[in-house]
Amino acid sequence: MSAPILATDALGVRYGSFVALQDVTLRIAENSVHSIIGPNGAGKTTLFHALTGRIAPSAGRIALAGRDITRTADHERVRLGLARSFQVTSLFPTLSVRENLRLAAQGKTPWQALAPWRRAEANRPALAMAETMLERLDLTRVALRAAGALSHGQQRRLEVGMAMAAAPKVILLDEPTSGMGIDDIAAMTALIRDLGRDHTVLFIEHNMGIVMNISDTVTVMRAGRVLVEGPPARVRDDPEVRRAYLGNMITGDLTPARAHVS
Amino acid sequence: MIPLLDRPLVQFGLALAAVLILPLVMRSGTLASEILIYGLAVAACNLLLGYTGLLSFGQGIFFGLGSYVAGLGLVRAGLPAPVMLLLSLALGALVAAAVGWVSIRRQGVYFVMLTLAFSQMFYFLAYTFSGLTGGDNGLLDIPRPRLAGTVLSDPWTYYAFVAVLFLGLFAALQRVALSTFGRTLLAIRDNEGRAGAIGYPVRAFKVAAFAISGAVTAFAGALHAMLIGVAPLSNIDYHTSETLLIMTIVGGSANLFASLLGAGAYLLAADALSAIWPRWLLLLGLLLIVITLFLQRGLWGLIEHAVALVTRAPPPDDPAPDRPVVTDPAVAPVAEALPASDAGRAPEVAR
Amino acid sequence: MTYLFQILNGLGLGMLYFLLAVGLSIIFGLLQFVNFAHGAFYLLGAYLAYEGVERGLSFWVAMPLAALVVAGLAALTERLLLRRVYKLPHTFHILVTVGLALVVQELVIIIWGPIGGNVAPPEALSGVMILGDFVYPEYRLFVIGFTAILAAGLWWLLDRTRLGAIVRAGSESPANMALLGYDTLRINTAVFALGAGLAGLAGALAAPIRGVEPFMGVEALGIAFVVVVIGGMGSYAGALAAGILVGIAQSLMATLWPEGARLVIYLGMAGIIMAMPRGLFGRA
Numbered sequence: 001m002s003a004p005i006l007a008t009d010a011l012g013v014r015y016g017s018f019v020a021l022q023d024v025t026l027r028i029a030e031n032s033v034h035s036i037i038g039p040n041g042a043g044k045t046t047l048f049h050a051l052t053g054r055i056a057p058s059a060g061r062i063a064l065a066g067r068d069i070t071r072t073a074d075h076e077r078v079r080l081g082l083a084r085s086f087q088v089t090s091l092f093p094t095l096s097v098r099e100n101l102r103l104a105a106q107g108k109t110p111w112q113a114l115a116p117w118r119r120a121e122a123n124r125p126a127l128a129m130a131e132t133m134l135e136r137l138d139l140t141r142v143a144l145r146a147a148g149a150l151s152h153g154q155q156r157r158l159e160v161g162m163a164m165a166a167a168p169k170v171i172l173l174d175e176p177t178s179g180m181g182i183d184d185i186a187a188m189t190a191l192i193r194d195l196g197r198d199h200t201v202l203f204i205e206h207n208m209g210i211v212m213n214i215s216d217t218v219t220v221m222r223a224g225r226v227l228v229e230g231p232p233a234r235v236r237d238d239p240e241v242r243r244a245y246l247g248n249m250i251t252g253d254l255t256p257a258r259a260h261v262s
Numbered sequence: 263m264i265p266l267l268d269r270p271l272v273q274f275g276l277a278l279a280a281v282l283i284l285p286l287v288m289r290s291g292t293l294a295s296e297i298l299i300y301g302l303a304v305a306a307c308n309l310l311l312g313y314t315g316l317l318s319f320g321q322g323i324f325f326g327l328g329s330y331v332a333g334l335g336l337v338r339a340g341l342p343a344p345v346m347l348l349l350s351l352a353l354g355a356l357v358a359a360a361v362g363w364v365s366i367r368r369q370g371v372y373f374v375m376l377t378l379a380f381s382q383m384f385y386f387l388a389y390t391f392s393g394l395t396g397g398d399n400g401l402l403d404i405p406r407p408r409l410a411g412t413v414l415s416d417p418w419t420y421y422a423f424v425a426v427l428f429l430g431l432f433a434a435l436q437r438v439a440l441s442t443f444g445r446t447l448l449a450i451r452d453n454e455g456r457a458g459a460i461g462y463p464v465r466a467f468k469v470a471a472f473a474i475s476g477a478v479t480a481f482a483g484a485l486h487a488m489l490i491g492v493a494p495l496s497n498i499d500y501h502t503s504e505t506l507l508i509m510t511i512v513g514g515s516a517n518l519f520a521s522l523l524g525a526g527a528y529l530l531a532a533d534a535l536s537a538i539w540p541r542w543l544l545l546l547g548l549l550l551i552v553i554t555l556f557l558q559r560g561l562w563g564l565i566e567h568a569v570a571l572v573t574r575a576p577p578p579d580d581p582a583p584d585r586p587v588v589t590d591p592a593v594a595p596v597a598e599a600l601p602a603s604d605a606g607r608a609p610e611v612a613r
Numbered sequence: 614m615t616y617l618f619q620i621l622n623g624l625g626l627g628m629l630y631f632l633l634a635v636g637l638s639i640i641f642g643l644l645q646f647v648n649f650a651h652g653a654f655y656l657l658g659a660y661l662a663y664e665g666v667e668r669g670l671s672f673w674v675a676m677p678l679a680a681l682v683v684a685g686l687a688a689l690t691e692r693l694l695l696r697r698v699y700k701l702p703h704t705f706h707i708l709v710t711v712g713l714a715l716v717v718q719e720l721v722i723i724i725w726g727p728i729g730g731n732v733a734p735p736e737a738l739s740g741v742m743i744l745g746d747f748v749y750p751e752y753r754l755f756v757i758g759f760t761a762i763l764a765a766g767l768w769w770l771l772d773r774t775r776l777g778a779i780v781r782a783g784s785e786s787p788a789n790m791a792l793l794g795y796d797t798l799r800i801n802t803a804v805f806a807l808g809a810g811l812a813g814l815a816g817a818l819a820a821p822i823r824g825v826e827p828f829m830g831v832e833a834l835g836i837a838f839v840v841v842v843i844g845g846m847g848s849y850a851g852a853l854a855a856g857i858l859v860g861i862a863q864s865l866m867a868t869l870w871p872e873g874a875r876l877v878i879y880l881g882m883a884g885i886i887m888a889m890p891r892g893l894f895g896r897a
Contacts, residue, residue, distance in 0.1 A: 039516065052459065080460030090459075092452040095445075103449050106442065107461030114470060116443040162460060317704055364887070371703065372886050375842050379886070382835070382879040390872060413868055500835075504711070511708055544719035550712025554698060554705045 005030040005065055005200050006051070006082075006170050010057030013050050013056065019048040022224045024060070027216075028170070033196035035211045036204045038221035039244060044204045045087055047221070050173050051202075052084050053077050065169065066135035078107055083171035085159045087204070089180060093148030097139050097158060098130055100147050104165035105129035106115075129165050137161045138187070171195060173203035177210065189214065212236060218245075220244065267569060268517060270436050276519045277432050280526070281425045290533075291417025292489065298421075298428040299485045301522035304509045305435050306478035311326075311507070312515030313439060314471045315451030320361055320377035322508045323384045324354045324476040324550050326498020328483025333401030333493035334394070343407030345490070347427075351477040352482040358476020366468045383501045388498045401493040424485055431478055438474060447471055468472050497563055512553060514560025523561050564567075617747065619864045625822075627843060627860025628760035631834060632815035634840035635767065635852040636808025642847020643783045643804050646695070647703055649710035651812055652834030653717035658683045658813025659820045659829060660721055672735035675816040683813025688806035695805070696798070714830065722827045729826030749848055753766050763814075771849055780804055788878025805814045812837075839882045854893055 004087065006028040013021040021043045036044050049055045051062060053074035056249050061070045062078055068128065072080070086225055092100050104111055105126040112123060121127065127248060134140045136159045142150060147158060163171050177185045185207070193214050195201050205211050211218060218235040220227040222244045228235055266272060284294040303325055310316040328350045335346035365376040388395045395401065406414045407423065414420040438444050450457045450464055458464045487493040496502065505528075513524020528546075535542035557563050628828050637651045642676045658679045665675025690713065698709050733739065734752035771777035779800060790797050816833070825831070840859050844851025859878060866874035885892060 053457070071358040072462070074458050075463045076462050083461075084459060086456075088460075090453060090456045092449050092456065094452055095448060099445065103446065104460045106446075110446075110462045113442045113462070114436040114466060116441050116470070116474060118441065118442050120445060137274075162456075166461060177425075231518045245582075311704070364883075368886055368890060371641075371846075372842070372890060374647070374703075374707075375838060376883060376886050378838065379879040379883040382875055383883070386872070386876040386879075390876075508708075508711070511704065541713050541719045541723055544723070546711040547715030547719065548840070549693070550708050550715070554701070554709040554712070558701070558705065598893075 002030070003066060006029050006202070007063045008051070008060060009063075010060040011047070011050060011062065014048050014058045020224055021050065021057075024221075024224075026219065026229075028200060028202055030169075030200055031190070031196070031198070032216040033201045033203075033214055034217045034219065035209075035215040035252055036202065036219050036221060037206070037211055038227070041223070042221040043224040044159065044221055046224075048084060048174055048204065051172060052082060075107075075110065078166050078168070079110075082172070083163040083166040083168035083170075084172035085163040085174060085176060086138070087174040089152075089155045089159050091147040091155060091158060091162070094146055097147055097150065098134060098143040100158060101130040101133045101161060101165050102126055102160040105133075105167075106252055108166050129167070133161045133165050136164075137174060137191075145258050153180055156180060156184070156188065157191075160188070164195065168199065170200040170202060175204050175206065177205065177207055185210070230253060266530035267566065270440060273517060273519045274429075274433060274436065277522060278429065280519075280522060281429060283378060285418060285421065291421045293529065293533055295417070295421045295424045295489050296486070297522075297526045298424050299489065300480045300506075300507075300509065300525035300529060302428055302431055303479045303482040303506055304513065304525045305432065305518045305521040306475040306482070307506050307510045307516065308353050308513075308521045309435065309439070309447075309475045309478075310471055310513055311510055312395045312517075313444060313451060314447045314468060315454075316366075316468065316471070317507070318365075318377045318472075318475075319500070319503045319507065320358075320365070320381050320384075321475070321479055322498055322500060322502030323361060323381055324358050324479035325483035325486070325493075325506070326384070326388060326493075327357055327500055328480030328485075329356055329487035329497045330388070330395055330401065331480065332484040332487035333404050335397070336404055336488075337401065347481060347484055354480025354483075355473040355477040358479070359473040361476075362469045363465075363471025366434075366465060366472075377503075378500070381503050385495075385498055385500060388495055395495070398495070400495050401487075401490070404487050404491050404493060406488055406491075415537055420489065424489070427481075427485065431481065432518065432522075435474075435478065439518065443467070443470070509549065511559055512549065514562030516559055516562050520560060523565075527561055555593035615619045616865075618749065619868055620861060621749060621753065621757070623861030623864030624857060625756045625760075625860070626864055627857035628757055628764070629815045629819050629856075630836055630840050630860050631764060631853050631856030632760060632811045632818075634837045634844065635849060636811040637837045638841045638847055638849070638852045639780065639804055641841065643780060644699065644801055646699065647706045647710070648808075648832065649707050650690075650713040650717070650739065651710075651837050652830035652832070653714040654683050654809040654812035655816040655833040655837075656721060656827070657686070657717060657818075658816030658818075658828030659732075659825045660725060661813070662820050663730055663825045664725075666732050667730075671880060672732075672821070676814070679817040680810045680814035683816075684806040684810030687809030688802050691802045691805040696801070714834070718827055718830060725744070725825075725827075727827060728754035729823045729824055732820040734821040752821055756822070760818070763811075767811075768849065776803070792796055836878075839878055841892075842882050843885045843892055845892025848892065848894040849893035851892050 004027040006026070008024055008026045011021055011024040011110065012019070024047060036047065038044055046055070048058045053069070053072060053076070057070065061068060063069065064077070064082055067080070070079065071076055075207055092103065095103070102120065106123055109123070112118065134143050137160075139154060139158060139161070147155065150158065156178070160176050162171060163173065175194065177188050180188065189210050192201060192203065192210075196214065215232050217229065218232050219229045220235055220238075220241050228238050228241055267555045284297065285291070288294045303321065307318070310318050331347060331350040331353055335341040335345065335349055341349070361377070361380050365373055365380065368376055372409065389397055392398070406420060408414070409423065414423050446457070446462055446467055450462070450467055454464055483497060484496065509524040509528045510521060511524070512528060513522070514520035531546070532542065535545065553560060559566065633651070633655055637648060640646055641646055660671070661679035661682055662675045664673055665678060670678070685772075694709070700704055738752040738753050738755050742751050742754060772783060779790070779795060783797070783800060790800070816829075836859065840852060840855045843859065844853070844855030862877060862881070863874055866877055
């Protein structure tokens with residue numbers, strides 16, 4: 001692999017005496033679709049928190065495009081090209097859908113927003129990005145509706161859209177299809193595949209169908225460590241993985257349903 | 263459909279109307295000036311409460327500070343009034359930024375308690391450094407400003423002076439609220455975590471909000487000192503902070519005109535009632551309870567309901583009753599009222 | 614030797630602060646409710662005791678009666694009013710309890726006038742205790758002893774009884790209590806009444822020492838917040854330790870630097886919030 005766009009070295013996170021992550025070393029290839037799977041409590045979301053700067057790691061290092069970001073503040077990482085969506089929908093509920101997206105787009109140049117006299121229209125790129133995202137997410141119809149009033153599926157799309165609006169190099173999606181119905185899942189899968197074309201996508205998923213179908217690489221985690229990593233086919237057949245998932249709820253199909261399209 | 267009453271021009275129009283109506287219906291120019299002065303302080307408080315979601319018990323610090331700046335600047339340093347007023351803005355911003363910077367390091371109730379603690383500490387400082395502040399007596403003999411050769415000693419002349427400044431700062435605060443900065447504050451209020459996650463240095467924004475709020479509050483404090491001729495210790499008292507918050511919530515934290523409404527209602531009621539019944543605070547206490555139970559949008563909410571009745575539109579029913587509805591005709595960041603049912607509703611045309 | 618006098622004063626004061634604060638601390642831990650009316654319970658307790666004694670009741674009757682009446686009124690208020698407010702943002706918790714406090718304060722002035730009054734300590738305790746050179750008022754010693762017994766009783770209630778376990782568990786995770794099937798509504802009312810009753814008791818006990826006046830609730834509220842924050846919200850031990858700490862600090866300041874008392878106390882509160890946000894005994 002050429003220089004990875006995102007890399008961690010022996011990353012560790014502990015809450016008091018509880019070890020949430022231990023010795024996690026990852027190499028995420030540029031423009032790849034990389035999924036993180038594992039049973040509940042494996043530390044997947046904690047990994048995301050550490051990668052995005054929401055929590056400070058207790059050990060190890062993180063590098064984005066070769067640059068050490070271990071101690072960089074969360075909002076700074078967005079500027080450097082790292083954005084995420086959340087497992088539990090986290091929007092601005094009283095603001096309109098369009099405004100949610102505009103804010104997300106503006107977040108790449110936040111210091112512009114600190115000037116109290118500038119009107120929002122002054123930042124045309126942010127407005128344009130919001131419009132583009134509205135179309136791409138099929139949310140134009142509800143552009144003026146309060147984000148808190150959207151249906152669950154629409155909210156999940158907006159959730160991902162807000163990460164996309166920052167035009168990041170690496171986008172982290174935490175269980176993007178959680179709680180979605182069949183139709184919404186299909187739309188979301190298409191969206192992620194589409195994203196993978198010109199972004200690096202790192203996503204956490206429980207739906208094995210999606211994982212096996214669109215990932216270039218799969219990392220399996222258990223109890224805060226990396227268990228196995230490799231292409232979907234290899235991971236699927238790994239006995240350790242089967243053992244890790246025994247007794248845990250998984251959705252979707254473990255057998256190959258469609259040929260892997262890159 | 264953007265609610266008519268929330269359009270910025272309408273808001274300013276209401277403020278202007280209030281400024282023009284007060285001299286016609288009131289006898290006391292002093293009380294009228296006080297309404298505008300407190301209106302400013304309450305609007306500044308609302309910038310923190312309604313727009314940023316920060317409940318600050320420290321607004322009295324900045325109000326009192328402004329009064330002291332007026333006293334020291336005009337009497338001891340002999341500064342011209344405009345210079346003194348600019349100084350009050352600057353010092354208010356500085357002190358508020360410092361207080362805010364420390365206080366925001368904690369969240370929720372602890373943040374509130376910190377501002378409360380600061381309020382008490384500053385009161386103590388003012389009391390102790392009586393050489394500077396006059397201690398219990400305060401600073402006396404604060405003169406009215408001199409404009410075009412005349413001293414503004416007549417109550418209504420001073421009112422005119424205050425009115426112009428009030429409208430200017432009101433418009434400035436509107437601009438701030440509608441700016442991309444103000445809209446980011448709303449996002450921080452709604453979901454601070456996400457605001458940080460999408461790239462905003464949340465602390466910097468909160469400190470900036472404090473600075474602006476402090477500046478305007480101190481300015482109001484300076485105007486107040488010139489109005490009553492004294493910079494009293496009570497202006498920096500915890501009670502002032504509490505009263506400013508009460509005025510903010512009574513008026514309604516939905517927009518800036520509501521702040522003027524809150525200040526006006528409180529001061530007029532206090533003036534009218536305290537003459538008839540010294541225990542009028544009992545009624546205020548009951549009003550606060552009523553507002554909590556039935557009128558979370560404050561007096562402004564009453565107006566909204568009245569307008570809704572008249573125009574037979576559904577009253578605003580947004581998910582957060584105490585939140586401002588900030589609108590911008592060009593970009594319309596905030597949602598329309600939630601429809602009663604989705605069926606049969608034509609899709610909104612994007613503006 | 615003079616310091617012993619101040620320290621004993623401080624201890625007595627501190628124990629009263631503990632009674633005042635422990636209720637507020639529990640209420641906050643269990644209900645996540647910021648109660649700006651807590652000082653009003655203190656005020657009511659003091660005035661009810663005053664009224665009882667004025668009407669010829671023995672202090673030994675008036676004092677506990679005052680506490681019970683305050684607890685009863687608080688229970689009523691919780692059921693009729695505050696229960697509807699819990700789900701609203703914190704701003705409205707503060708607003709409604711500030712309103713309540715105002716109403717109570719004004720009612721006190723309407724009924725008893727703005728000046729205030731004195732409550733004589735009971736006959737049996739109206740003298741002084743003499744130990745060699747050292748002289749100390751009997752009533753104040755009683756307060757220390759009595760509140761210590763109450764503190765022990767309260768500890769027993771929280772630590773050894775089922776109700777106590779429920780309250781402690783509820784303070785840790787209120788959501789779980791409902792899930793486990795406990796009647797959270799009744800528990801909330803009971804806890805609120807208990808906290809208010811203790812504050813009222815503190816007021817009644819304080820009355821013979823400091824007299825009664827309509828604004829004593831405001832000062833009490835401020836102190837209660839300081840003690841709860843320093844000790845840790847939801848912590849019994851914290852309320853005790855911080856109460857005594859603040860009481861002794863205040864007492865010593867009264868002789869060393871009276872004007873600085875307020876500064877030291879609020880500086881302490883701010884310092885704790887910054888350095889140990891959970892307070893001395895708060896949960897990590």
